[in-house]
Amino acid sequence: MGCTTADVVTALRAAAAVVQEHRDELVRLDQAIGDADHGENMRRGFAAVVSKLDAEEPETPAKALKLVATTLISTVGGAAGPLYGTAFLRASTAVADLAELDGDAVARALRAALDGVVARGKAEVGDKTMVDALTPAVAAAASSTGSAAEALAAAADAAAEGAESTIPLVARKGRASYLGERSAGHLDPGSRSTALLLRALADAAAKA
Amino acid sequence: MTATGRVGLVVVSHSEMLANGVAELAAQMAPDVAVVAVGGTEEGGLGTDYGAVVEALADADTGQGVVLLYDLGSAKMTAEMAVESAEDPSRYEVVDAPLVEGAVAAAVKAQGGASLPDVASAAEGASGETPVAATSTTSSSSTTTSPTSQKPVLHVVPDAVTAEIRLTNEVGLHARPAALLTRTVAELDADVLIRHADEEANAASVLALMGLGAPGGATVTVVATGKDAAEAVRRIEELAERGFDD
Numbered sequence: 001m002g003c004t005t006a007d008v009v010t011a012l013r014a015a016a017a018v019v020q021e022h023r024d025e026l027v028r029l030d031q032a033i034g035d036a037d038h039g040e041n042m043r044r045g046f047a048a049v050v051s052k053l054d055a056e057e058p059e060t061p062a063k064a065l066k067l068v069a070t071t072l073i074s075t076v077g078g079a080a081g082p083l084y085g086t087a088f089l090r091a092s093t094a095v096a097d098l099a100e101l102d103g104d105a106v107a108r109a110l111r112a113a114l115d116g117v118v119a120r121g122k123a124e125v126g127d128k129t130m131v132d133a134l135t136p137a138v139a140a141a142a143s144s145t146g147s148a149a150e151a152l153a154a155a156a157d158a159a160a161e162g163a164e165s166t167i168p169l170v171a172r173k174g175r176a177s178y179l180g181e182r183s184a185g186h187l188d189p190g191s192r193s194t195a196l197l198l199r200a201l202a203d204a205a206a207k208a
Numbered sequence: 209m210t211a212t213g214r215v216g217l218v219v220v221s222h223s224e225m226l227a228n229g230v231a232e233l234a235a236q237m238a239p240d241v242a243v244v245a246v247g248g249t250e251e252g253g254l255g256t257d258y259g260a261v262v263e264a265l266a267d268a269d270t271g272q273g274v275v276l277l278y279d280l281g282s283a284k285m286t287a288e289m290a291v292e293s294a295e296d297p298s299r300y301e302v303v304d305a306p307l308v309e310g311a312v313a314a315a316v317k318a319q320g321g322a323s324l325p326d327v328a329s330a331a332e333g334a335s336g337e338t339p340v341a342a343t344s345t346t347s348s349s350s351t352t353t354s355p356t357s358q359k360p361v362l363h364v365v366p367d368a369v370t371a372e373i374r375l376t377n378e379v380g381l382h383a384r385p386a387a388l389l390t391r392t393v394a395e396l397d398a399d400v401l402i403r404h405a406d407e408e409a410n411a412a413s414v415l416a417l418m419g420l421g422a423p424g425g426a427t428v429t430v431v432a433t434g435k436d437a438a439e440a441v442r443r444i445e446e447l448a449e450r451g452f453d454d
Contacts, residue, residue: 041255073289077255079282082289085258120285174281 002100003148003205008061009053011204012068016046018200019193029189033176037078038189045076045084061101065092065109079174080190083117083130090116103151107141110155114138121173128171128183130190133162137198152202159198163191215318215327216242216268219311220287221279222255224248226307230277234311237387237414238319243311244268256286265290265300273299273324275331277310299324305331309415316387316414320394334415363401363408369437371430373444377451380424385452386417392443398434400444411444 003011019026019042026039049071058064065088073085094112095105114134123129140158141151166188171177176188217234221227227247235243246264249255261276268274276287284302291300301324303310310331317330377385381402393400393411400411404426409416411430422428432440447453 037255073258073286075250077249077253077257079285081256081258082282082285085289120288 002102002105003061003208004100005058005061005064007205007208008064008101009058010208011201012064013050013053014204015197015200016050018196019043019046022193022196026189026193029187029192032186033171033179033183034189035078035175038080038193041076041078041080042193045072045081048072048075060097060099062092062095062097065089065095079121080193083121083190086116086120087113087134101148103141103144103147106148106151106155107138107144110134110138110141110151123173126169127173128166128169128176128188128191129173130188130194132166132169132188133159133191133194133198136162137194147205149202149205149208152198152205156195156198156202159191159195163187163195166191213270213272214241214321215272215314215324216244216270216274217311217314217318217327218261218264218268218274218276218287219243219245219247219278219307220256220261220264220276220283221245221247221307222283223279224252226279230307230311233308233383234315236383237312238315241315241318242268242270243315256283258286258289261286261290262293265294269299273301275314275318275324275327276300276302277305277307277314277331278302279307301325301328303328303331305334309334312414316390316394319387320391322394334413363431365401365431365433368431368433369441370432371441371445372427373430373448374427375422375424375452376448377454378424379454380426381417381420381422381428383414383418385454386414388452389417389444389447390414392447393432393440396434396436396440396443398432398436398440400437400440401431403429403431411440 023039023043026042027036030036030038049068052067052071058067069085069088069092073081090112091109094109095101098105117131123131125132125135136158137155140154144151144154168184170181171183176183219227219230224247227245231243231245244264244267246260249257265274278284278287287302291297291302294300313334314327314331317327390411401408402411402417404420404422407420409420430441430444
């Protein structure tokens with residue numbers, strides 16, 4: 001059973017709601033090691049995504065993902081804009097003109113998203129960034145052999161673990177890297193938002 | 209688009225004020241270069257706006273391409289995305305350069321009609337181009353230092369064409385006159401050093417010239433080598449006689 005365009009749109013709206021809910025938490029995380037704007041930037045970006053989805057109905061899952069990408073790039077403001085924008089854009093390209101997404105398509109989309117983020121931000125695993133959440137998520141989705149919902153659930157679980165793993169790390173990329181050793185002991189806000197997004201998409205897919 | 213157009217500059221900053229300030233400074237050195245500032249989010253907050261950078265690229269491109277400079281990491285990513293989304297990304301180059309020094313160096317290079325790669329490398333090479341410190345101690349500690357320890361350590365330049373030149377303008381080798389001097393010799397096949405007091409600077413660098421702190425009324429020494437050395441000295445003399453058009 002695959003995810004139709006309508007399912008994808010529903011999942012993206014759910015992701016936007018989760019970002020809205022967790023705005024303050026992301027602000028707090030970013031306050032500790034960054035410039036405290038991640039929560040508000042993400043809220044603003046996904047609020048704009050919802051407005052776009054209200055205004056136009058994407059015809060395919062790929063077009064829905066592309067709409068998210070272009071909206072985030074233009075509205076987020078901070079580093080998360082180009083990074084998530086690139087992730088959604090590459091994911092969109094990876095699923096091309098499929099009418100429905102199965103588990104395999106989800107895995108490919110996540111792989112493409114990760115490659116895009118790495119190309120854009122030049123971060124590696126262990127740098128204390130969203131790559132630490134996305135990398136295990138990609139691996140988990142790839143080894144899941146079930147539906148889109150199952151692939152996303154596996155990815156979400158792995159991303160949550162990956163995000164937690166950033167706590168002891170010393171940041172080597174982004175604003176937190178300016179803090180050096182002092183960045184250790186804090187959860188990376190970008191990895192947290194990645195885990196939140198994947199969990200929201202997975203929960204929505206499970207209900208579809 | 210004209211064949212005689214110059215490479216344009218786009219300054220991408222998280223802050224609109226910072227972008228405007230850098231662009232203002234760079235534009236003063238290079239009156240014929242399109243220097244476009246883009247900073248802040250659509251709502252006027254701190255951040256970078258992808259759409260605005262795309263527009264700035266179009267505004268700055270007069271046919272010879274555009275060099276983009278940025279302040280912080282995410283501004284670089286936004287700049288790179290704007291370049292990648294362009295019809296012909298090879299016309300644009302995002303450079304790793306100190307924002308202020310890089311913008312000034314790139315603007316002056318572009319004013320001289322340099323190509324995109326040359327303007328980009330001028331920006332990238334802009335760091336650390338300070339005057340050669342000819343004295344090992346600063347003037348503030350000079351009372352405790354014997355005069356012999358402050359002997360100038362200037363380059364020995366064999367076969368150079370040299371001239372003593374008095375700066376007849378009021379401000380000396382300040383920003384605009386320094387830029388004028390750099391532009392005057394930029395197209396010549398000559399290496400030109402300017403010496404003032406116990407320091408020397410490469411005339412190719414506006415910032416290094418400014419760093420000499422040569423005031424109006426001061427006398428500087430021009431040391432030129434290369435095929436066009438004599439012409440370089442002649443042009444600088446002429447410029448000084450005109451009071452740097454002040």
